[in-house]
Amino acid sequence: MTGHGQRPPRRGQGQLESLVLSALREADGPATAGRVQECLGGDLAYTTVITILTRLLTKGAVTRERAGRSFVWTPVSDQAGLAAHRMRKLLDGESDRNAVLASFVTSLEPDDERLVRELLGRPGAERTD
Structure with a gap:
């Protein structure tokens, strides 16, 4: 919420997917969801980042590999x-x-x-x- 009790405008799903993909492309190799969240300034909840990454995985836009107890994510293409x-x-x-x-x-x-x-x-x- 903003200082006047108003929520910031909601971003559309496509816009969030673009932001997440941009963060992955700017990373130096595969990135964790936490790293993506940091790159986006931390204003998205971790669970939101995971949801977006999972949707992108379903669409074939990213891949993921197990890294310990977590996953690292990589964009499939530019x-x-x-x-x-x-x-x-x-x-x-x-x-x-x-x-x-x-x-x-x-x-x-x-x-x-x-x-x-x-x-x-x-x-x-x-x-x-």
Whole structure:
């Protein structure tokens, strides 16, 4: 609560996840939840940090390893990789992938469309998953 009896504004789940991921990326290697809490200034409860890390683990954005009686957490990728992962999950949830991809590509700005075409034209762009 603030000095006038008002609570500070609540942050959204996505904003908290971004803060936690940023703290993990800035760490010199895997970090404990306590270390993440410290990096964020200590204004989040330890249990909140654990909850956010667990959600990120479920989403595939972080990994964890046992370290004694606790865990250490590591981000899976950078911000661009995480955004790409979210885009892929959204696409995987759609029944008409062709329509979604076509709509996405046609809605791109010309420079972005050109970049996508260049990336797809590079060797190794064709995957055989």
